Amino acid sequence: MTKHILLLHGPNLNLLGTRQPEIYGKMTLDDINAAVRRHIAPYEIELRIQQSNHEGELVGWLHEARGWADGVVFNPGAYTHTSVALRDAISATELPVIEVHLSNVHGREPFRHRSLLAGVCIGQIAGFGWHSYLLALDALLREWRLKSD
Numbered sequence: 001m002t003k004h005i006l007l008l009h010g011p012n013l014n015l016l017g018t019r020q021p022e023i024y025g026k027m028t029l030d031d032i033n034a035a036v037r038r039h040i041a042p043y044e045i046e047l048r049i050q051q052s053n054h055e056g057e058l059v060g061w062l063h064e065a066r067g068w069a070d071g072v073v074f075n076p077g078a079y080t081h082t083s084v085a086l087r088d089a090i091s092a093t094e095l096p097v098i099e100v101h102l103s104n105v106h107g108r109e110p111f112r113h114r115s116l117l118a119g120v121c122i123g124q125i126a127g128f129g130w131h132s133y134l135l136a137l138d139a140l141l142r143e144w145r146l147k148s149d
């Protein structure tokens with residue numbers, strides 16, 4: 001049976017490739033999305049990808065995901081460290097959500113060490129550059145496998 005994934009990118013991630021490449025790498029968001037599509041090609045997975053710089057829009061997509069998605073891979077960008085609204089929206093989805101970061105947020109400024117979201121996600125993957133997204137997808141595949149066993 002086809003599984004459905006929402007890949008959600010938060011604020012400023014539209015600038016990837018040119019935004020602080022020493023921290024976030026040289027891949028653009030389109031490059032990353034293409035790598036993700038290649039990675040899941042062997043599986044029966046339908047992927048929807050959204051990016052927004054607006055918190056409310058991200059909340060809205062999480063609400064919609066309740067109706068169609070089986071899991072969410074989410075890089076919430078800076079909202080990771082500030083957003084109670086996104087935390088509540090993640091909880092409301094009742095879906096497996098994986099928080100992803102390109103950079104190792106725990107080795108950066110102290111305000112990035114705290115995630116308001118990780119506690120309501122099934123887990124967090126950070127620090128592996130664009131590869132973090134592939135690791136998150138693998139984690140989601142594993143989660144589904146564990147649930148069906």
Ligand code: DQA
Nearest residue numbers: 012076077078101102103112
């Ligand atoms: C980020 C880490 C956040 O702290 C930062 O605000 C971002 C990107 C990452 O992918 O490493 O915008 O989520």
